[in-house]
Amino acid sequence: FAIALDANYGIGIAKLRAARRLWARCLEALGLPAAPMRLQGVTSARMLTKYDPWTNMLRVTAAVFAGAAGGADIVTSRAFNEALGRPEELGRRIARNTQIIAMEESQLGRVADPTGGAWFTETLADDLAEAAWAEFQKIESEGGYGASLISGVFQGRVKAVREARAKDIARRKIPLTGVSEYPLLDEIAAPVAAVDIPRARDGVSDAGLKALVRGPLASGADATAEALAPIRLAAAFEALRDAAARAPKRPEVFIATLGALAEFTPRADFARNMLAAGGIAPKEAVVPPRDAAELAAAFKASGCRLAVICGTDKAYETGAADVADALKKAGAQSVWLAGKAEAPGIDLNIFAGCDVLHALQLAHAELGVSK
Template identity: 35%
Template sequence: ELAKPFPLIKPFVVDATIYHNAGAGDVHELGYAVAVGVEYVRALVDAGLTADEAFGQIMFRVSATTEQFLTISRLRALRTLWNRVGEVLGVADEHRGAIQHAVTSLRQLSRDDAYVNILRATIATFAASAGGAEIQTVLPFDAVAGLPSDFSRRIARNVQVLLGEESNIGRVNDPAGGSWYVESMTAQLGEKAWEVFQSLDADGFAAKLADGTVAAQLDELVATRAELLATRKLPLTGVSMFPNYTETPVDAKPRPAAPELGGLGVTRDAQVFEDLRDRSDKAREDGNPPKVLLACLGTRRDFGGREGFTSNLFQVAGIETVVAEGERPLDFARRLEATGAKVAVLCSSSALYKQQGLATARALKEAGAERILLAGQLSELGSEEAKGAVEGNVFDGMNVVDLLDSTLNLMGVSK
């Protein structure tokens, strides 16, 4: 009754961002959104509204992510699925539209290298517009660090203004329509999400949420995503890739303590890497800066690529990398003793690994190195004896979280 004088107001919001931030992927966010929407429709019909009137009271709040085409396809698929629900319930064609309020993903925001969040927001905003979102909200780039500043709020507004006024992204209806790639992805998302919806709808979404079914599904999705993040198959610029651990953090006022409400929490992608960085920062403040020695054999052309890769890897956790260049094993041993590093990594080419790898590893071990690693594959050392002189290797696709956690543990850096 209160909403009748205001026909454009949608008093009931299906907030799918809750499930997205708790770990849901595109398929499950879409399936959950439809399931919650159906719950609302049933409740409103039970309260005396017609199905047409119930549809007119509902709006969807959805996430917009840096996965540009998935976001576009998901928003398009939601309209298709909601139209399908309306068709089954006998809702008139003109009332079946799914009004969508897209919010840039909180899960994808990072505390470290926060200005990269502006790029993330720009991609997500473009995707939401191309996907047909009627309303958009851009989260400020410092939202994770604390309360947004006037500057970050202005940048968030300007992202929308620039895309709208200069790129004209809101002037074309369904710009992705007709693209085979997007149409195919939209159809596939819709089919998979409908399966998720049907698996929950028999008992009702509220019942499945209460009995832990939804939480169990989210836990499985979070574990799968955590593996992709840890192996950097899902890279985070400025966090798990190309980190700047000496940066000056964003200055933001802390948020007031929020009440404990229970329910689903937020699982941010960058959190595990930020926790590692915090451990290193605390150790540095306590006078125990974590360091790793990079024993770079030969000339820059021999070790340059692997030195850069290895430095990048350890700096993800805020661990300082000390580059030692030389030809003789004794040079590296002396440098290790001077720095007090407990971990050393051999960086060079396959040819030099075969020639100097074993001798250098032995010299580092005698100088006090507690762990010696190799940048590359162990087979590059040649002999089995040389392979036994190192404890492991660093390579693209490895679980960097496990490596960095164990390295900090070895250095005595507390959690």
Template identity: 45%
Template sequence: MSDIKPLADGFAPATEETWRKLVDKALKGQPFDSLVRFTDDGIRLAPLADRAGDAAPIRARAGGAPWVISQRIDLNDPAAANTQALTDLEGGASGLELVFTGGANAAGFGLPAAADALARTLEGVKASLIALRIAPHADGAALAALVADALQASGEPLDALSVAFGIDPFFAPARAGRAGDAASAVGAAKALAARGIGGTQLSADGRIVHEAGATAAQELGAIAAAFTALLKAGAAPQMIAVSIAVDQDVLEGIAKLRALRLVIARILELTGHEGADVPVHAETSARMVVEKDAATNMLRATIACFAAAIGGAESIAVLPYSSAHGLADAFARRQARNTQLVLADESNLYRVADPAAGSGAIETLTDALAEKAWGEFVAIEAEGGLAATLASGALAGRVDTAAKARSASFADKRRQIIGTTKYPNAADTSPKVLATATDTAAAAFPLRRDDVLAAG
């Protein structure tokens, strides 16, 4: 039997010079720089990047460890919410995110914040077998205590639970027009931790900033500032979880998650907590979900989920394709759930730790994003820290500017949305929803969907 030869042996050696000649021929006189693109943060994206063969994998979710497939529970009727939760879990979900009415991303829906309603919602749910999390809310500490009471009453072993209580003293209150209190939040978190319930108590959540139009670096910088502010207020790193949004830009999505790990690792190093584990929850972007030709949202969600998985998120939530229209029905929820199941169990994306390591394009973008994010973080600190910049409106102003630039990119066709601004479907029909979406007032960081920005 002959030795097996490498596949590359059958091809002539490739050089950049040879590639460049072929590119110039294909460009037919157009300048090579016409292939160069820039991100919203001004990061230059070359058409070809050298392989970073000496790059080490970034520490994130371990290879072979499946991510948590999380589903939002956001019905106002506790009995219906219970059916929703059990259906999701029986259909392959391994985690639930409890969305309470009035929450920062509840969109006018959500569970009632009452003990009896919560008990009915969780009836039959074996909390010790799944991961629970609470969606961002201005009254996060009170809701965390409510959930903790329900879990203690359930009789399940508390140390076997995995709960991200999600107390956010910054962006959730800001969206509600209130000033948060980091010291009070950390005090509530320590009281929760003393109850012995496994998991994290606090959240450095960038989703609200992202949905308002922030660039990737602005979102990362805001997360870094929130994380640092919580540490300064007396929180231990193991008390904090991070949440981030991921959109349909697959390369930037992967790089953003990797850059997040680098930024958090640097903060931990500088604060004397080097090596601490900080779990990351990723959610597909709400601002990328469009109303027209809503089925195309399934493609966007798949790309975003792929990026989140390759980027090493420990937990992922895929928003239903119909969420721009209202409260998703069972079909839309099943599609969101199955998107993750296919990527996890058929594509096996969880098998390898940091599979993007060594990719020249992604390594370059990761480093550039981390540098830009650190610059945003330093700017926030120079403004007096996150609480101060939220009070002054400085961060919100920068995000507003980014959103206007994003809107302008739609206006001059540099950015397009398939099915909305390009190739619109003349026979489009709206998807079925359980209830029509309602706009909720936001004092700061309002949701700015891409299709709305594109419409001007």
């Protein structure tokens, strides 16, 4: 049995413990004698990112720790640059050394059941096991795994969970370091041996189909099911970065600051960080403008088409409307505001918890970045 482990090692440890409880429950329900479960923990492929791939080393290390502390019999670590293509010598060596350091230097395997009795681990493992057992029963009621796949019911449940997770990623409730949070526009690329070209795979064999689907199929009929395609959590943001990288010139957005440096810096940093997640570079006046007229002149000189106003709520009350009007008269196609304040001339508000992915897609459309 193999279980994917991501960078959240608390959940990873609980998943492994829950799997063993499920195995014991299955043997009990089937009236079979107790038998050991050979469990393999594999570092998750969906957590790996193409951009800032060096952060993947930390993700893989956390997943390897979860495998060792969670009691996996086998731990397999992926190369940090696997999302970019075929890992070369560095990627393979780091993956191998991560395991060796965890085993030989950290000696994680020498401690028997290190998380046993911990309230968080035990409670979460129980919750996961109970939820998984309920899912098993639901699949059985649908005629088994194969029948559930053919009917599309199982895929529907998976799709619902994926969509809910995608919304949280788009709003950065689930942050992706180096991609949706703290992205580096001028990062150092990781080496790869070759770019992988996905190859089509054959369908399920007749023997496999008979094992999955109960009862005979209609004579001569083909059994088809919607594929459960693998995903990567960062794919949507990476698509924006890829589009920005293909543009003849890096897209830019003007940061229109209000007030003193100490006043506008928090929201200006927020705007810079958010724009960089879409491959968009911030452009600012060399000296902070003192009024709307200076801001409009700086915007016109920047050559940008979109501006983001950044300041305090107090500054917005007295100056946001005038600045938005001045920016649009200077040629701004769209004016955004960092914060939730409302003012005439503001086309979009960006703030913590907003749909960042949608906002970046709008920015790309405004700036003429091709998909």
